[in-house]
Amino acid sequence: MDYPSPNLSVDLVGTLLDLLAGTPVDLVAGTSVDLISISFSLGEVGRVSEVMAGGFISSAGNPMKEYPGRLTPFVLMACIVAAMGGLIFGYDIGISGGVTSMAPFLKKFFPSVYRKEEGDTSTNQYCKFDSQILTMFTSSLYLAALVASILASWITRKLGRKASMLAGGVVFLGGAAINGAAGNVAMLIVGRILLGIGIGFANQSVPLYLSEMAPYRYRGALNIGFQLSITIGILAANLVNYFTAKIEGGWGWRVSLAGAAVPALIITIGSLFLPNTPNSMIERNQAEKAREMLRRIRGTKDVNHEFNDLVAASEASRKVEHPWRNLLERKYRPHLTMAILIPFFQQLTGINVVMFYAPVLFQTIGFGSNASLMSAVITGLVNAAATIVSIYGSDKWGRRSLFLEGGAQMLISQIMVTILIALQFGLDGQATDIPQWYAILVVAFICLYVAAYAWSWGPLGWLVPSEIFPLEIRSAAQSINVSVNMLFTFAVAQVFLPMLCHLKFGLFVFFACFVVAMTIFVYFFVPETKNIPIEEMSRVWKQHWYWAKFIPDQDLNRSLEMANGAGKQPSTATAP
Numbered sequence: 001m002d003y004p005s006p007n008l009s010v011d012l013v014g015t016l017l018d019l020l021a022g023t024p025v026d027l028v029a030g031t032s033v034d035l036i037s038i039s040f041s042l043g044e045v046g047r048v049s050e051v052m053a054g055g056f057i058s059s060a061g062n063p064m065k066e067y068p069g070r071l072t073p074f075v076l077m078a079c080i081v082a083a084m085g086g087l088i089f090g091y092d093i094g095i096s097g098g099v100t101s102m103a104p105f106l107k108k109f110f111p112s113v114y115r116k117e118e119g120d121t122s123t124n125q126y127c128k129f130d131s132q133i134l135t136m137f138t139s140s141l142y143l144a145a146l147v148a149s150i151l152a153s154w155i156t157r158k159l160g161r162k163a164s165m166l167a168g169g170v171v172f173l174g175g176a177a178i179n180g181a182a183g184n185v186a187m188l189i190v191g192r193i194l195l196g197i198g199i200g201f202a203n204q205s206v207p208l209y210l211s212e213m214a215p216y217r218y219r220g221a222l223n224i225g226f227q228l229s230i231t232i233g234i235l236a237a238n239l240v241n242y243f244t245a246k247i248e249g250g251w252g253w254r255v256s257l258a259g260a261a262v263p264a265l266i267i268t269i270g271s272l273f274l275p276n277t278p279n280s281m282i283e284r285n286q287a288e289k290a291r292e293m294l295r296r297i298r299g300t301k302d303v304n305h306e307f308n309d310l311v312a313a314s315e316a317s318r319k320v321e322h323p324w325r326n327l328l329e330r331k332y333r334p335h336l337t338m339a340i341l342i343p344f345f346q347q348l349t350g351i352n353v354v355m356f357y358a359p360v361l362f363q364t365i366g367f368g369s370n371a372s373l374m375s376a377v378i379t380g381l382v383n384a385a386a387t388i389v390s391i392y393g394s395d396k397w398g399r400r401s402l403f404l405e406g407g408a409q410m411l412i413s414q415i416m417v418t419i420l421i422a423l424q425f426g427l428d429g430q431a432t433d434i435p436q437w438y439a440i441l442v443v444a445f446i447c448l449y450v451a452a453y454a455w456s457w458g459p460l461g462w463l464v465p466s467e468i469f470p471l472e473i474r475s476a477a478q479s480i481n482v483s484v485n486m487l488f489t490f491a492v493a494q495v496f497l498p499m500l501c502h503l504k505f506g507l508f509v510f511f512a513c514f515v516v517a518m519t520i521f522v523y524f525f526v527p528e529t530k531n532i533p534i535e536e537m538s539r540v541w542k543q544h545w546y547w548a549k550f551i552p553d554q555d556l557n558r559s560l561e562m563a564n565g566a567g568k569q570p571s572t573a574t575a576p
Contacts, residue, residue, distance in 0.1 A: 090233020180258025406456020
């Protein structure tokens with residue numbers, strides 16, 4: 001029997017998300033509305049088959065399983081709180097570039113860069129901020145995050161997802177305090193390392209938590225809350241930088257850096273009140289607690305099929321003694337490929353250098369200090385607003401459609417930015433006055449580029465890997481995903497300013513080439529995963545034109561048993 005709805009507003013949210021995703025919903029007894037199937041029965045066509053290069057074919061005779069349940073206030077609130085873990089990553093991305101464009105900060109910690117900036121206006125604009133110490137300040141965080149995400153894998157598996165979130169928040173809080181009080185470069189680097197450890201823990205655990213808590217019909221929308229929090233963090237940091245740069249006395253940068261304590265407190269306190277996911281409880285021998293939690297988050301007592309599937313997945317997981325070693329097995333080749341290439345391509349879009357070097361980048365192309373910070377605020381607003389599009393579209397249009405459209409739009413925007421910068425500074429990079437209309441045009445195309453990323457590779461780069469891994473390798477594979485992300489974030493951040501100095505406007509051509517490569521990769525090799533329960537993902541791989549040969553039949557049979565509700569019922573259940 002379903003529990004009665006305690007909150008009409010949440011039911012309306014669920015109904016709206018159903019409509020956006022093309023799912024039929026009951027409005028009055030005996031009637032239903034399906035926005036997609038209103039015209040030409042497109043919803044039915046989509047259910048019969050989806051045939052795209054790199055997609056999968058799902059016949060109506062062998063439908064994907066639908067678990068009962070709805071979007072409850074409890075699970076909605078839990079996902080909102082957990083998604084706030086993205087704030088710490090976003091705030092750091094936004095704050096770093098802002099403080100490195102503040103003269104008092106540069107004068108205190110990086111005097112050589114300060115002298116170059118304040119000196120002769122004929123200095124090559126492309127090389128104006130080239131400093132290995134400055135880039136190490138920015139990028140040291142990501143090496144720490146890389147190592148931390150590997151350690152977080154063990155904690156996430158043994159102690160639960162919320163334990164990793166709590167640890168990440170506490171360590172990030174310490175890093176914020178050290179950076180705000182920094183008196184030398186060494187303190188800055190130590191603070192950055194602590195921030196990186198916090199981000200590594202949060203980025204490893206939050207996407208997993210969201211994917212496991214969310215009803216599968218809303219998994220895309222709720223998981224993208226993590227990316228939305230990242231964009232909100234970036235926007236908040238840009239606004240903080242804009243106002244702290246105006247503080248007289250030159251200590252505004254301390255406020256900016258110490259302000260990281262605010263998102264750290266949010267995720268630290270929030271994680272204390274979060275429930276554990278049913279998957280995590282079963283994994284830690286708390287089967288009956290997991291069943292009760294599943295009933296609570298699904299809003300129905302009829303959870304036997306989903307619960308049995310989770311138990312079956314957990315039993316398969318227990319047989320895997322070395323998940324890191326098992327990742328190298330042939331049957332996990334599709335998963336490992338996605339865990340490596342999706343974050344690799346995500347960083348090679350060049351987005352993070354645009355976001356955390358935005359003020360520096362805008363100053364490089366001729367904006368004043370205040371104008372560059374305001375332009376960064378504008379791109380931050382676009383980033384946050386466009387992410388909402390992905391919440392709307394990921395479960396309606398699918399992951400692949402957003403990937404492909406975003407890639408095409410990013411490519412066009414990068415080409416236009418390349419042309420505009422080349423026409424303004426040429427090869428010698430000599431400073432010239434930039435007309436207002438020209439500056440607006442540059443910002444407009446950068447905003448189009450940011451928007452394309454924000455509704456495609458930004459959120460989907462976290463969503464798709466978190467939903468494709470089977471439980472037995474999920475924690476380890478997610479650590480690989482985060483580690484690769486942090487590794488290439490570090491690499492791109494470390495070489496961006498030297499590359500800008502040497503490649504000049506050709507730097508954007510460099511990133512554009514990777515956008516072409518990643519779009520081709522998605523078209524041929526990334527299957528559609530919308531509306532597929534996590535424990536049935538092996539069926540998606542088995543029906544893919546290329547990946548099918550790696551998936552053994554016994555894995556598909558296990559998935560089919562789950563789809564038919566034949567997951568094993570545990571004979572005993574302990575809840576220590």
